[in-house]
Amino acid sequence: MEVPYNEPDAGLLAKHGAGDNAAPLSITEISALLKRTVEDRFGFVRLRGELSGVKRAASGHLYCSLKDEGARIDGVMWRGTAQRLSFQPEDGIEVIATGKLTTYPGRSSYQIVIERMEIAGEGALLALLARTKARLEAEGLFDAARKRPLPFMPRTIGVVTSPTGAVIRDILHRLGDRFPVRVIVWPVLVQGQDAGRQVAAAVRGFSDLAEGGFVPRPDLVIVARGGGSIEDLWAFNEEEVVRAIADSVIPVISAVGHETDTTLADFAADLRAPTPTAAAELAVPVRAELINQIAELLLRKRRGQMRALALAGERLASRADRLPLPQAILASRTQRLDDAAERLRRGLLHRTGVAQAALSRDAGALRPALLAARVARGRERVAAAGLRAALLGTAQARARDRLAGLARVMSQLDPDKPLERGFARVLDPAGQTVTSAAAGAREAALTLKFRDGALAVQPVTAGAPRPARSTPARPAPTKSEQGRLF
Structure with a gap:
């Protein structure tokens, strides 16, 4: 039973009444x-x-x-x-x-x-999914222009999925049937609180692998998970996973759930596969089909080559039929050759006979008595010409005297001969002798040639000032010295 609290009269100061145990609280x-x-x-x-x-x-x-x-x-x-x-x-x-x-x-x-x-409920989850999709779509993460073509024949495929589920076994089995390639599995959780972070890290991890490294970077990445409810697949709707797939430098196939299941990862991936098995079929071609196609192409190539050879043979045969026989082409030439050979034989025989007759005729005239007579007549003509040794010596003496006189005259005509007596020779730049003052004044530079060398000078006309010189001036020449050339 509560005891009524009788509030004392309010005053200026707080007071405690008798038996008051309600102390004020802070x-x-x-x-x-x-x-x-x-x-x-x-x-x-x-x-x-x-x-x-x-x-x-x-x-x-x-x-x-x-x-x-x-x-x-x-x-x-x-x-x-x-x-x-x-x-x-x-x-x-x-x-x-x-x-x-x-x-x-x-x-x-x-x-x-x-x-x-x-x-709170699947409706709220779908509403969140719609808002997230609209926001990411507005950023352009789902644009078709961002989609890249898949490699035709990847050498290495990276798979992001759980290592213990049936999904990885289905993918490996399907790849082995179609076209065996190297597969690198990045194990992750595909459901639960940490699943989204692990999937995003795996996708980024494949992109960060160095080309040609110890672990090769895949040519294609498959993000896969089996079917389930929207709550089970929610990790693939998280923004972190969607951005990791959109930023991947490697083409990505999204194979999450069954055909009716759709996640935001499907919109961000370069290609969506309805099932993980379908993703393996889309990733690689069928090796047997490729071998058959190559064999068929080789067969078509051989047929084409044989067809071309057969057609060329037919054309050659048809053209060869229209050509005349070689014997007919060479018949006239062969006949002309035979005629020429016969004429040559007869001409050689005739020429030989004529030469033999001439030789017989000339040989009859070559008797010793006739040759001796001809030698005697030659000696008589030589004696009559008077070609004695004394006459030849006299002619040589006269020619030698004439040559010596010409040599003396030539030495006197040498323009450098007077230089030995103290004279100087004036030459222009072309090396020709200057014979007058007017001709020398027209030249910019002259050369004085002495007996022991040459000296380059510059002509100065009368009354013209001499050019300044940097060397000390020489004393004025005496009367006996030559002041200037012209």
Whole structure:
């Protein structure tokens, strides 16, 4: 039974009446009492509401508000818990938050410390999916212009999937049947809280491999998972996975779920396969079919070559039929050759006979008596000409005297001969002798040739000033010295 509290008359100073045990509490004390009361009473609650004012602090903590039609409550999720969220919180998403209520003395308010957050129903999940798709599509991540063609015959294929499921076995089996290639499996979780982060890291990891390294970089990447509900496939709808696929430098095939399942990864990938097995079929051609195609092409090539040879043979045969026989072409030439050979034989015989007759005629005149007579007549003509040795010596003496006289005259006519007696010879730049002052004045430079050498000079006309010289002036010439040339 509560005892009524009789408030004393208000005065200037606070007073305590007799038996008064209600001492005043400080603000901190009452806040602590409220905090313990709220946390004891509401230590575990589940709230359903719409997210509002979602933001992440630099520390990694998540702050938000939960609201419905009539009320609003603040919420906080610490960094360790926020990192384990399986979706990206956004304003407008209806969620179910599990945690405990507490108070925040700094603002005299209460809030929920969220330990678990889930999307409230499949409808809310689909709404979140639609908003995320619209936002990423507006950024151009799903544009057809970004799609790249797949390599026709990849040498290495990277597969991002669970290593223990049936998906990887189906892919390896299908690749082995069609065209065996090297397969590198990057094991990841395909469902759960950490699945999205692992898938995104695997796609980026394949792109970061160096070409020609110890682990070769794949020519094609397949992101695969079996079928399931929208919740099971949610990891492939996360923004981190979609951006990793869009940024991949390697063409990506998305093979998530069955034919009716669609994820955002399918829109970002270069090609969507309805099933993982279909992805393996799209990745490589059929080796047997390629061998058959090559064999067929070789056969067609041989047929074409044989057809061309046969056609050429037919053309050659038809043209050869129209040509005359070689014997007919050479018949007239052969006859002319035979005629010429017969004429040559007869001509040689005739010429030989004529030569033999001439030789016989000339040989009759070559008798010793006739030759001796001809020699005697020659000696008589030589004696009559008077070609004696004394006459030849006299002619040589006269010629020698004439030659000596010409030599003496030539030495006197040599223009350099007077130089030995102290004279000088004036030459122009062309090496010709200058014989007058007027001719020398017209030249820019002259050469004085002496007995022991030559001296280059510059003519100066009478009355013209002499050019300045940098060397000391020579003393004026005496009367016996030559002042200037002209």
